[in-house]
Amino acid sequence: MVGIVGYGTYVPRMRVKVDEIARVWGKEGARISKGLGINEKAVASFDEDSCSFAVEASRVALKSCGADPKGIGAVFVGSESKPYAVKPTATMVAEAIGATPEMTAADFEFACKAGTAGVQACMGMVSSGMVKYGLAVGSDTAQGRPNDALEYSAGGGAAALIIGKEGTVADIDATYSFTTDTPDFWRRQHAEFPRHAGRFTAEPAYFKHVLSGAKGLLAKTGTKPEDYDFAVFHQPNGKFPLRAATMLGFEETKAMQGLITPFIGNTYSAAAMIGLCSVLDVAKPGQRILVVSYGSGAGSDAFKITVKEGIEAKRPKVAVLNAIEDKEYVDYAGYVKHRRKIKSL
Amino acid sequence: MKNATPLIWRNSAARYNLAGNHCETCGKDYFPERVVCPTCRRRGKLSAKQMPTDGKIYSFTHVHAAPAGFEHETPYYIAIVELENGVHLLTQLVDSPAEKVKIGTNVKMCFRRIFEDGKEGLIAYGFKFKVV
Numbered sequence: 152m153v154g155i156v157g158y159g160t161y162v163p164r165m166r167v168k169v170d171e172i173a174r175v176w177g178k179e180g181a182r183i184s185k186g187l188g189i190n191e192k193a194v195a196s197f198d199e200d201s202c203s204f205a206v207e208a209s210r211v212a213l214k215s216c217g218a219d220p221k222g223i224g225a226v227f228v229g230s231e232s233k234p235y236a237v238k239p240t241a242t243m244v245a246e247a248i249g250a251t252p253e254m255t256a257a258d259f260e261f262a263c264k265a266g267t268a269g270v271q272a273c274m275g276m277v278s279s280g281m282v283k284y285g286l287a288v289g290s291d292t293a294q295g296r297p298n299d300a301l302e303y304s305a306g307g308g309a310a311a312l313i314i315g316k317e318g319t320v321a322d323i324d325a326t327y328s329f330t331t332d333t334p335d336f337w338r339r340q341h342a343e344f345p346r347h348a349g350r351f352t353a354e355p356a357y358f359k360h361v362l363s364g365a366k367g368l369l370a371k372t373g374t375k376p377e378d379y380d381f382a383v384f385h386q387p388n389g390k391f392p393l394r395a396a397t398m399l400g401f402e403e404t405k406a407m408q409g410l411i412t413p414f415i416g417n418t419y420s421a422a423a424m425i426g427l428c429s430v431l432d433v434a435k436p437g438q439r440i441l442v443v444s445y446g447s448g449a450g451s452d453a454f455k456i457t458v459k460e461g462i463e464a465k466r467p468k469v470a471v472l473n474a475i476e477d478k479e480y481v482d483y484a485g486y487v488k489h490r491r492k493i494k495s496l
Numbered sequence: 497m498k499n500a501t502p503l504i505w506r507n508s509a510a511r512y513n514l515a516g517n518h519c520e521t522c523g524k525d526y527f528p529e530r531v532v533c534p535t536c537r538r539r540g541k542l543s544a545k546q547m548p549t550d551g552k553i554y555s556f557t558h559v560h561a562a563p564a565g566f567e568h569e570t571p572y573y574i575a576i577v578e579l580e581n582g583v584h585l586l587t588q589l590v591d592s593p594a595e596k597v598k599i600g601t602n603v604k605m606c607f608r609r610i611f612e613d614g615k616e617g618l619i620a621y622g623f624k625f626k627v628v
């Protein structure tokens with residue numbers, strides 16, 4: 152059965168605290184932190200972007216599972232913070248991991264769910280026998296506009312999943328998507344920062360699609376929340392995924408292992424995928440995982456995943472929750488310098 | 497820098513993956529790759545080889561006055577890294593706290609932006625190293 156052959160993540164080392172951002176704008180940091188369920192966010196340094204993140208995560212995935220990069224027939228990179236408007240990130244990633252030239256590659260864009268859209272494309276190509284392995288990456292860097300609500304939560308990171316049929320560490324039993332035309336969040340061509348529909352980003356956008364995606368998958372597979380050991384949801388903040396879990400009838404505890412946003416902020420295309428990787432770090436063979444991504448615009452991809460025997464040997468050396476402990480704090484000035492938000496840079 | 501496209505394009509294999517070469521006659525590895533083996537000359541037989549991605553700091557310096565294009569990154573570390581196969585290469589050190597940057601410290605390769613060819617030109621990516 153088609154599934155995950157290997158996985159890897161990358162989170163940049165620099166952190167800025169929500170408190171520090173609030174200090175600059177004269178807001179109450181503790182209240183914002185509590186409201187968002189986020190303490191600090193991970194930010195790229197001067198010489199990092201969604202491409203370098205994607206390469207790092209993909210190299211971890213390949214190294215830990217030992218798959219031959221020449222077996223990767225498709226590389227799809229999902230991001231909303233591409234270094235080039237025209238020129239694929241996927242070709243740079245493919246070259247850097249040694250998968251070129253007999254393969255196909257493309258960049259995907261669907262706000263925060265472009266990475267899981269890539270997973271689905273890989274599943275189709277692997278199932279049909281078009282490719283042996285497909286590599287799907289979700290990677291983003293913070294794009295929050297200074298003094299916008301998103302500035303407190305917009306983090307950065309990447310996750311890479313190698314999809315294949317043989318030697319899977321977890322099988323993807325089923326997937327289900329729920330998609331509508333919903334204008335909750337967007338960025339126009341040449342605009343530097345995204346815009347959003349404020350309070351309308353919750354009920355008619357995130358919750359409608361995440362809940363519909365999860366319910367659709369449960370109905371399609373004839374499963375109930377009790378049948379799952381872990382639940383991972385897209386996590387624009389630390390609160391939404393827990394509320395979604397409760398609304399669906401999952402105990403909050405099942406969502407904790409995959410809830411990483413409180414420590415690194417919203418990593419957009421990578422968010423649900425990093426959460427899944429953190430679950431794969433600890434899940435035992437036979438355990439079941441529900442994953443639901445969400446992308447503004449809007450849609451959700453839901454996956455039913457079963458962990459397989461042999462996963463222990465193919466896990467990355469450092470678990471997600473340990474990797475993010477290696478960090479260095481910067482103040483707001485350091486953060487705007489590194490993120491090139493000073494106009495003359 | 498203006499129109500660095502050929503420079504970026506030609507160096508990408510070496511910069512992305514430490515692609516060097518190996519002399520089958522004397523067994524020495526080279527990075528960057530050599531056209532002829534300086535030891536064996538005509539008797540040398542060179543083949544492509546990827547360098548190991550782990551090594552240690554052989555020497556380093558802290559740069560405060562940077563060349564054009566790197567002014568905003570100061571201060572930063574430049575190091576000569578000795579790879580596991582004995583090859584030396586010059587590289588920038590990143591994500592490395594000052595107290596750990598010492599001769600002999602173990603480092604590993606990472607993937608970063610090296611420079612960009614102006615606001616509209618290509619972005620050069622490639623290896624840098626960080627302390628383990």
Ligand SMILES: [Zn+2]
Pocket residue numbers: 519520521522523524533534535536537540541
């Ligand atoms: Zn020789």
